[in-house]
Amino acid sequence: MNIDPKTNGVLTPATTNRISGAEAIVRCLIEEGVDVLFGYPGGAIMPVYDALYDYQDQINHVLVRHEQGASHAAEGYARIKKKPGVCLVTSGPGATNLVTGLADALMDSTPIVCISGQVPRDLLGTDAFQETDVVGVTMPVTKWSYQITKAAEIPIVMAKAFYIANTGRPGPVMIDLTKNAQFEMLDFEYHRAPRIFSYWPTPKAKAEDIEAAAKLINEAKKPYLLCGHGVLISGAQAELTELIEKASIPTACTLQGLSAIPTDHPMCVGMPGMHGNYGPNLLSSECDVLIAVGMRFDDRITGRVDKFAPQAKVLHIEIDPAEIDKIMKTTVAINADAKEALKRLIPLVEQRERPAWLAQYAECAAIEKEKIIDRDTLPKEGAIKMGEVVKLLSDKTEGKAVIVPDVGQHQMAAARYYNYTETDGWATSGGLGTMGYALPAALGCKFAAPNREVVAIIGDGSFQMNLQELGTIMQTGLPVKIIILNNNFLGMVRQWQQLFFDRRYSSVELQNPDFCKIAEGFSIKAVRVSERTDLDGVMQQMLDSKEPFLMEVMVEKEENVFPMVPSGAGVAEVRLE
Amino acid sequence: MEKRFTISVYTENIVGLLLRITAVFTRRHINIESLTVSETERRGISRFTIVVRQSEDMVNKVTKQINRIVEVIFAEYHSDADLISSQLALFKVDIAKEEYLPSLEVLARQANARILIHNNRRMVLEKTGTRDSLEAFLRDLEAYGEVEYVRSGRIAVTSSSSRLSEIIPKLPELNRYPNYSMDHHN
Numbered sequence: 188m189n190i191d192p193k194t195n196g197v198l199t200p201a202t203t204n205r206i207s208g209a210e211a212i213v214r215c216l217i218e219e220g221v222d223v224l225f226g227y228p229g230g231a232i233m234p235v236y237d238a239l240y241d242y243q244d245q246i247n248h249v250l251v252r253h254e255q256g257a258s259h260a261a262e263g264y265a266r267i268k269k270k271p272g273v274c275l276v277t278s279g280p281g282a283t284n285l286v287t288g289l290a291d292a293l294m295d296s297t298p299i300v301c302i303s304g305q306v307p308r309d310l311l312g313t314d315a316f317q318e319t320d321v322v323g324v325t326m327p328v329t330k331w332s333y334q335i336t337k338a339a340e341i342p343i344v345m346a347k348a349f350y351i352a353n354t355g356r357p358g359p360v361m362i363d364l365t366k367n368a369q370f371e372m373l374d375f376e377y378h379r380a381p382r383i384f385s386y387w388p389t390p391k392a393k394a395e396d397i398e399a400a401a402k403l404i405n406e407a408k409k410p411y412l413l414c415g416h417g418v419l420i421s422g423a424q425a426e427l428t429e430l431i432e433k434a435s436i437p438t439a440c441t442l443q444g445l446s447a448i449p450t451d452h453p454m455c456v457g458m459p460g461m462h463g464n465y466g467p468n469l470l471s472s473e474c475d476v477l478i479a480v481g482m483r484f485d486d487r488i489t490g491r492v493d494k495f496a497p498q499a500k501v502l503h504i505e506i507d508p509a510e511i512d513k514i515m516k517t518t519v520a521i522n523a524d525a526k527e528a529l530k531r532l533i534p535l536v537e538q539r540e541r542p543a544w545l546a547q548y549a550e551c552a553a554i555e556k557e558k559i560i561d562r563d564t565l566p567k568e569g570a571i572k573m574g575e576v577v578k579l580l581s582d583k584t585e586g587k588a589v590i591v592p593d594v595g596q597h598q599m600a601a602a603r604y605y606n607y608t609e610t611d612g613w614a615t616s617g618g619l620g621t622m623g624y625a626l627p628a629a630l631g632c633k634f635a636a637p638n639r640e641v642v643a644i645i646g647d648g649s650f651q652m653n654l655q656e657l658g659t660i661m662q663t664g665l666p667v668k669i670i671i672l673n674n675n676f677l678g679m680v681r682q683w684q685q686l687f688f689d690r691r692y693s694s695v696e697l698q699n700p701d702f703c704k705i706a707e708g709f710s711i712k713a714v715r716v717s718e719r720t721d722l723d724g725v726m727q728q729m730l731d732s733k734e735p736f737l738m739e740v741m742v743e744k745e746e747n748v749f750p751m752v753p754s755g756a757g758v759a760e761v762r763l764e
Numbered sequence: 765m766e767k768r769f770t771i772s773v774y775t776e777n778i779v780g781l782l783l784r785i786t787a788v789f790t791r792r793h794i795n796i797e798s799l800t801v802s803e804t805e806r807r808g809i810s811r812f813t814i815v816v817r818q819s820e821d822m823v824n825k826v827t828k829q830i831n832r833i834v835e836v837i838f839a840e841y842h843s844d845a846d847l848i849s850s851q852l853a854l855f856k857v858d859i860a861k862e863e864y865l866p867s868l869e870v871l872a873r874q875a876n877a878r879i880l881i882h883n884n885r886r887m888v889l890e891k892t893g894t895r896d897s898l899e900a901f902l903r904d905l906e907a908y909g910e911v912e913y914v915r916s917g918r919i920a921v922t923s924s925s926s927r928l929s930e931i932i933p934k935l936p937e938l939n940r941y942p943n944y945s946m947d948h949h950n
């Protein structure tokens with residue numbers, strides 16, 4: 188009898204029969220509820236592609252145009268669907284093309300399961316055609332990796348792969364599958380969520396830590412909360428909202444935590460960090476208790492660490508014990524899933540009003556609005572600004588779309604000026620800052636949320652890093668909406684050169700192709716906007732479209748993103764101009 | 765303040781884990797003084813003994829990062845004071861003058877070294893001890909001729925009870941889960 192450890196003796200439907208390793212891979216995916224996978228075929232993975240042929244009604248294989256595209260599409264899917272995205276690629280170059288996506292997923296705690304073909308077991312280590320040491324190459328950029336060399340291993344390893352990818356702190360898993368294992372036969376039997384005795388993904392919060400945390404919050408005069416990606420991963424949005432409302436805690440969402448609470452929530456004070464809002468940065472040097480939930484104190488958030496909230500006591504709620512005390516010394520740490528920790532914390536936290544403390548944030552917000560936000564979002568004349576495009580999109584979609592920015596100035600505009608009203612409305616490459624992320628990731632998001640508007644906001648530089656994925660979008664026909672904010676520059680790098688390298692512009696100006704013609708070449712409708720007066724109409728046309736649509740907006744060439752914490756400075760030294 | 769620490773890592777015994785563990789150190793440019801991998805008293809569980817010279821704060825951080833590797837059952841660190849540790853060394857001495865032989869034998873006996881091979885020209889000695897005592901012995905031997913020296917990594921046990929003993933009794937529980945098997949690692 189088969190006992191599933193999770194359901195404590197209740198039988199899971201296990202199917203048994205003799206099939207090939209290749210078919211077993213597909214059956215594992217079906218057992219895991221995978222309905223879409225992103226991939227690219229080649230010699231070493233052909234048996235699996237052959238098996239897929241028989242399962243087309245159950246699994247939609249999306250043929251990307253480059254394996255990097257597959258990895259980001261899987262990431263986008265995973266972010267919104269909250270379950271692992273899956274990639275299938277061939278050996279050698281197919282697998283090495285995934286490396287950037289794996290690294291991206293590791294940094295941003297995104298669950299993806301990647302399967303690569305490999306040369307037959309007998310040829311391993313012989314420099315056979317398209318042989319690469321995939322487990323070795325991907326080791327530092329995966330949460331777990333494993334090479335399967337016999338078919339009998341497939342069910343248990345696949346079950347582990349999905350379980351490891353999506354539990355605890357999620358992350359990427361790489362499974363390398365030798366060709367002989369795809370041909371061999373096995374008795375197929377599958378059980379999800381296998382017990383791995385060296386892996387305890389969900390630590391339980393200790394009662395004394397919860398009590399100490401409540402005491403810290405109850406005694407705080409000026410608490411300040413940083414809401415990270417962990418809140419979205421654990422689905423703790425409601426609990427977080429309850430906590431911050433009950434105790435009146437001004438809360439900033441990190442770049443990865445955006446949309447965990449609505450941007451216009453009375454306790455939401457914006458985003459912290461290098462291009463974050465003025466208040467959260469400036470007042471971090473005034474708060475007395477800093478509460479960090481599901482975040483890891485990235486240096487883009489802390490600025491110079493010794494100057495980051497040195498006066499504050501730190502409460503860190505975090506599932507990954509290695510993150511606790513890694514950057515910031517904690518006063519109290521709760522090593523647990525955010526949802527569980529917050530649920531237990533809330534009853535112990537006392538109700539508070541903090542009008543004076545909140546007013547300080549409001550004051551900062553007013554200064555930022557006057558000096559920066561109005562200028563960025565309500566210009567009356569001059570070239571179109573990134574901020575006004577994002578603001579218009581926000582208004583038109585009522586903050587409910589899934590926004591997928593690429594990397595650069597436009598990413599910061601998308602983070603700052605979209606008014607997120609619906610949770611899981613955002614997927615971005617934060618930790619790795621991978622240009623080329625947005626186009627494939629947006630397609631992945633659309634697969635995960637077919638009924639939501641998905642809009643990729645991409646710089647002209649970033650667009651050219653993975654523009655081949657227009658072909659994938661064309662072939663799927665999914666109505667992904669694409670906005671290119673074209674400043675003819677690698678804008679973010681140009682900004683740094685202007686501010687910190689005496690305006691010595693070194694290799695940042697782009698001679699660009701005609702993006703609309705390129706889109707049209709892929710049969711994707713495209714319109715270029717150069718005049719402010721056309722913006723509204725074209726954007727409406729884009730949003731009304733039931734097909735993919737690309738809108739290129741010619742924006743101000745040398746716009747800078749402010750506020751800005753110069754690298755190496757303390758966040759309280761945030762500059763408004 | 766930098767001190768010598770010994771990190772003990774108990775793991776499932778699988779290919780490739782060595783790379784994953786050492787990468788935690790190489791990423792931070794931490795030099796590993798010595799590294800030993802061996803089977804434990806429990807089949808299927810390996811023990812890595814890693815010696816580094818670092819601040820306790822840093823050792824604590826890397827130990828946590830090692831702990832989060834999936835196949836790591838647990839990792840802990842100790843300073844020298846909490847440990848009983850030993851290393852093994854072999855010394856091949858090309859004896860410069862035959863008349864040195866008697867006093868070389870005395871030296872070996874005093875140092876508790878075992879003579880493995882012995883003829884008039886050459887002696888191979890084996891000695892266990894701390895790194896310092898082995899190196900002192902090496903310097904003594906060098907007075908008698910050219911010496912080839914090889915030393916193993918450190919192995920250590922804690923003076924108190926080890927946590928593996930707490931974990932091992934729980935392991936048979938695994939057998940209740942037919943879908944769990946470590947065999948595919950072998």
Ligand SMILES: Cc1ncc(C[n+]2csc(CCOP(=O)(O)OP(=O)(O)O)c2C)c(N)n1
Nearest residue numbers: 595596597620622646647648649677678679
């Ligand atoms: C793959 C990759 N290469 C280089 C960089 C460094 N980088 C960060 S932002 C940026 C410029 C992005 O330009 P663009 O996409 O046009 O966006 P903009 O900043 O102009 O909005 C560059 C080159 C990166 N983040 N990723």
